[in-house]
Amino acid sequence: MAIKTIGVIGTGVIGASWTGLFLAHGLRVLVADPSPDTADKLATYLQTIWPALQEIGVNDGASLDNYEFVGASLGEHYSKVDFIQEVCIIGIACGFNKAD
Amino acid sequence: MWFQQSRLIPQQNAPEKASLKLALFAEIDAKARPDVIIASSSSGIPSSQFIGQCKNPERILIGHPFNPPHLMPLVEVVPHSGTSDATISAALQFYNSLGRKAIHIQQEAPGFVANRLQAALLTEAYSLVSRGVISAEDLGKKVTFFSNT
Numbered sequence: 075m076a077i078k079t080i081g082v083i084g085t086g087v088i089g090a091s092w093t094g095l096f097l098a099h100g101l102r103v104l105v106a107d108p109s110p111d112t113a114d115k116l117a118t119y120l121q122t123i124w125p126a127l128q129e130i131g132v133n134d135g136a137s138l139d140n141y142e143f144v145g146a147s148l149g150e151h152y153s154k155v156d157f158i159q160e161v162c163i164i165g166i167a168c169g170f171n172k173a174d
Numbered sequence: 175m176w177f178q179q180s181r182l183i184p185q186q187n188a189p190e191k192a193s194l195k196l197a198l199f200a201e202i203d204a205k206a207r208p209d210v211i212i213a214s215s216s217s218g219i220p221s222s223q224f225i226g227q228c229k230n231p232e233r234i235l236i237g238h239p240f241n242p243p244h245l246m247p248l249v250e251v252v253p254h255s256g257t258s259d260a261t262i263s264a265a266l267q268f269y270n271s272l273g274r275k276a277i278h279i280q281q282e283a284p285g286f287v288a289n290r291l292q293a294a295l296l297t298e299a300y301s302l303v304s305r306g307v308i309s310a311e312d313l314g315k316k317v318t319f320f321s322n323t
Binding site: 075077081083087088089091092094095096098099123126127147148152153155156157158159160161162 | 273
């Protein structure tokens with residue numbers, strides 16, 4: 075199975091960085107996180123790291139815009155993803171780690 | 175420091191965090207297509223501790239990156255004992271296709287491999303400084319200008 079669409083669940087700094095890497099390789103990324111303000115933080119972080127990714131070299135067809143923040147859960151989008159990277163790392167803020 | 179934090183995890187944090195991951199992975203596993211690999215970035219909780227409510231645990235493993243993953247090439251791929259060989263191969267292949275250097279950790283050792291090696295280096299570094307063998311400044315120079323780690 076060709077992996078074309080990635081689901082990233084939990085998007086602190088590590089999840090945002092994974093998202094940038096996936097985008098640079100021409101993949102589509104669907105991102106979910108229940109924390110407030112996550113979508114804006116993700117957009118800002120991706121804008122910040124994209125020049126470095128371009129300098130390293132991005133794939134043909136790669137685009138910073140080829141992602142979608144879909145909300146607290148992948149929900150109805152689960153069926154669209156070919157690989158899931160979960161990123162609720164211990165000790166790092168993540169909306170799923172409600173005890174944090 | 176990582177190795178100090180890691181001493182606390184088994185006593186205080188792991189059961190609670192593992193239970194949260196248990197519920198999260200039950201949801202992901204129930205909703206993702208059965209052919210989809212589910213990789214956790216966890217550096218502390220091996221996947222055997224949170225697959226208990228999953229129906230297809232053979233497609234679950236750890237894909238542990240280093241911060242930040244878009245710049246750091248190493249990824250530790252850590253299966254649990256029930257992860258399928260096909261899942262392990264596909265995960266290694268996928269990360270390598272992204273320009274990463276994925277390595278297969280064959281057992282769920284706490285800290286996996288990279289953090290264990292780093293902890294060993296840190297322990298020795300603190301020992302050397304505290305015994306007065308070297309100043310912290312010179313130790314910093316050693317690590318900066320000649321390091322195999």
